[in-house]
Amino acid sequence: MARTDLSIELTGLALENPAILAAGVLGTTGSSLKRIADSGAGAVVTKSIGIEPKPGHPNPTMFKLGCGFLNAMGLPNPSYKEFRGELITAREGGVPVIASVFGAHPDEFSQIITGLDGADAYELNVSCPHASGYGAAVGTDPVLVTEITKAAKQAANAPVWVKLTPNVTDIVEIGEAAQKGGADAVVAINTVRGMAIDIHSGYPILGNRFGGLSGAAIHPVAVKCVYDLYQALDIPVIGVGGIANYQDVVEMMMAGACAVQIGSAVYDSINIFNEVTAGLARYLADNSMELDDIIGMAHRKVGR
Amino acid sequence: MKPRNAIITEVIHETPTITTLKMDLKLEALPGQFVMVWVRGLDEVPMALSHPDAITVQRVGEATNVLSGMQVGDSIGIRGPFGNGFELEGTRIMLIAGGVGGAPLLPLARLAYAKGLDMTTIVGARTGDELLFEQQFSQCGRVSVATDDGSKGYHGFVTELVNQFDLESFDQLYVCGPELMMKGVLDILQAQAIEARSQFSLHRYFKCGIGVCGACTIDPSGQRVCKDGPVFKGDMLIYSELGKYHRDATGKKIVQERFEDSL
Numbered sequence: 157m158a159r160t161d162l163s164i165e166l167t168g169l170a171l172e173n174p175a176i177l178a179a180g181v182l183g184t185t186g187s188s189l190k191r192i193a194d195s196g197a198g199a200v201v202t203k204s205i206g207i208e209p210k211p212g213h214p215n216p217t218m219f220k221l222g223c224g225f226l227n228a229m230g231l232p233n234p235s236y237k238e239f240r241g242e243l244i245t246a247r248e249g250g251v252p253v254i255a256s257v258f259g260a261h262p263d264e265f266s267q268i269i270t271g272l273d274g275a276d277a278y279e280l281n282v283s284c285p286h287a288s289g290y291g292a293a294v295g296t297d298p299v300l301v302t303e304i305t306k307a308a309k310q311a312a313n314a315p316v317w318v319k320l321t322p323n324v325t326d327i328v329e330i331g332e333a334a335q336k337g338g339a340d341a342v343v344a345i346n347t348v349r350g351m352a353i354d355i356h357s358g359y360p361i362l363g364n365r366f367g368g369l370s371g372a373a374i375h376p377v378a379v380k381c382v383y384d385l386y387q388a389l390d391i392p393v394i395g396v397g398g399i400a401n402y403q404d405v406v407e408m409m410m411a412g413a414c415a416v417q418i419g420s421a422v423y424d425s426i427n428i429f430n431e432v433t434a435g436l437a438r439y440l441a442d443n444s445m446e447l448d449d450i451i452g453m454a455h456r457k458v459g460r
Numbered sequence: 461m462k463p464r465n466a467i468i469t470e471v472i473h474e475t476p477t478i479t480t481l482k483m484d485l486k487l488e489a490l491p492g493q494f495v496m497v498w499v500r501g502l503d504e505v506p507m508a509l510s511h512p513d514a515i516t517v518q519r520v521g522e523a524t525n526v527l528s529g530m531q532v533g534d535s536i537g538i539r540g541p542f543g544n545g546f547e548l549e550g551t552r553i554m555l556i557a558g559g560v561g562g563a564p565l566l567p568l569a570r571l572a573y574a575k576g577l578d579m580t581t582i583v584g585a586r587t588g589d590e591l592l593f594e595q596q597f598s599q600c601g602r603v604s605v606a607t608d609d610g611s612k613g614y615h616g617f618v619t620e621l622v623n624q625f626d627l628e629s630f631d632q633l634y635v636c637g638p639e640l641m642m643k644g645v646l647d648i649l650q651a652q653a654i655e656a657r658s659q660f661s662l663h664r665y666f667k668c669g670i671g672v673c674g675a676c677t678i679d680p681s682g683q684r685v686c687k688d689g690p691v692f693k694g695d696m697l698i699y700s701e702l703g704k705y706h707r708d709a710t711g712k713k714i715v716q717e718r719f720e721d722s723l
Contacts, residue, residue, distance in 0.1 A: 180673070181672055181673065181674065182672070182673070182674035182677065182682075182684075183674055184673070184674045184675055184677065184707070184711040185674065185677050185679065185682065185707070185711065187677065187678075187679045187680045187681065187682040188674050188677040188682040188684075189682075190682060191677075191681065191682030191683075192682075203674070203711070209710040209712055210710055211708070211709035211710050212667065212709060212710075214502070214503050214504075215496075215498075215503050215504035215505070215666075215667060216463070216496070216498060216504040216539075217504075217667045217668060217673070218667065218668035218669075218670065218672060218673060219461065219462060219463075219539060219668075219670070220461055220670060221462070225672070227668070227672075227673075229667060229668075229673060232667070232675065232709055232710055232711060233710060233711055234710045234711040234712035235710075235712075238710075238711075238712050238713075239711075242711075352462060354462065354463060354465075354500070354537060356465035356535065356537075357465070357500050357535070357537075359500045359501055361462060361463065361498075361537075363503070363504070419672075420672060422671065422672055423670060423671060423672050426671070
């Protein structure tokens with residue numbers, strides 16, 4: 157039997173499959189990104205890169221809960237100047253490398269993108285929930301999101317994706333702001349604000365006190381956000397949030413995602429990308445369908 | 461998992477800079493596995509388990525300073541055990557422990573002793589009073605000592621003492637200590653083409669400790685020290701960054717300091 161074709165064209169990039177490594181996970185070094193490319197990811201996103209070196213928040217920065225993971229890394233990164241070499245190494249993996257970028261205002265995004273030339277696409281992090289002055293601090297303001305996206309588009313010689321935060325009243329408004337700024341795609345969602353307290357001592361556990369929830373707990377939140385964005389936007393939606401198996405991928409695509417990103421699930425298996433793409437191919441073959449048949453299927457079933 | 465609450469039940473000052481904290485928690489761990497130790501409100505750091513219910517801390521920074529000053533009744537948070545530990549192989553083994561590197565090797569020595577293996581341990585430190593677990597290792601097999609200043613045992617580096625043994629005669633060698641000591645040992649093993657018979661416990665800057673964030677990955681394999689390690693086979697490390705550089709909290713490469721400064 158011929159292997160089911162999972163290849164997609166996403167904002168002008170050719171991907172062998174739609175399973176992408178999410179930002180912030182195993183993306184600190186080029187060799188780590190290469191390893192994930194070798195383990196079957198269709199593309200990889202780097203750790204978010206900024207202007208200056210940042211050590212991030214004090215530990216604990218991440219731990220597992222019964223329902224998912226809490227993290228507050230605090231955007232640790234060596235600066236875009238130091239990261240250039242890692243990007244070159246990462247591209248040896250043979251899959252598109254998307255540079256995740258964070259800044260406090262449009263000029264910073266432009267500077268980083270210009271200085272981090274050579275990425276296959278740029279993903280604007282306007283959604284990290286726990287870095288003061290960055291991430292969701294700018295990504296909850298639709299006017300700023302449009303301005304940042306415009307500036308990034310001007311600076312970039314490659315597609316620009318905008319990663320959205322769910323920690324807003326209406327994610328569609330922010331998605332529309334990104335589209336208005338010229339975004340080639342939106343990525344939904346980043347982590348959901350959360351916190352855990354040690355009952356033995358009363359201390360918040362995360363070094364930053366609060367952080368972002370990822371994993372299974374946020375999957376239904378992400379599905380709803382992707383569903384709403386697909387309905388409202390004309391640009392592609394990339395779905396991320398609690399994807400741990402091929403069934404989650406199928407569900408996210410039925411909500412409207414044309415590709416997915418996987419993060420926390422590498423905890424269970426570093427081979428997760430091979431696993432979900434094999435499952436997805438089998439699912440499509442068993443149901444005599446192609447990827448296009450499932451993308452947005454839930455909308456068509458109920459009438460868009 | 462959220463950190464488990466551990467109350468300190470005993471404080472043992474092993475050397476002027478190294479302290480063992482016994483806890484009211486007994487963890488089922490393989491020798492060489494580690495725990496994340498949370499000093500509440502300050503930081504969380506990876507530490508080897510030196511006993512099922514104890515960690516052994518060297519004062520090197522803020523968190524380990526606070527840990528070193530802890531009293532019976534104080535408490536810490538513990539997550540783990542995490543990572544892959546040492547695997548016992550063969551019947552005649554050598555353990556090479558530099559400084560606080562003896563901490564993850566002690567449970568291995570105890571397990572090897574219980575299994576009746578023939579064991580030689582090399583314990584090294586800057587000075588005689590900084591030797592860790594010399595007596596405990598000697599209860600499990602032969603011990604040779606090296607000190608930089610010659611105040612006890614062989615006068616010189618651990619690597620020089622290692623070179624005096626017929627390394628071919630050992631089925632497996634287990635190493636933990638300062639990075640450049642480990643690199644020195646690896647070079648010796650490679651020169652004799654026996655690096656595949658060795659296991660090294662690495663240290664790198666850890667954030668999540670559970671294999672997700674990627675802060676501790678090593679080049680060029682992209683292996684995660686916290687999850688794929690911290691114990692790696694010598695032949696896996698030959699062309700790695702070991703002894704050349706590591707990364708700081710930002711992910712920036714830090715070129716390894718001189719050999720003598722690292723011992």
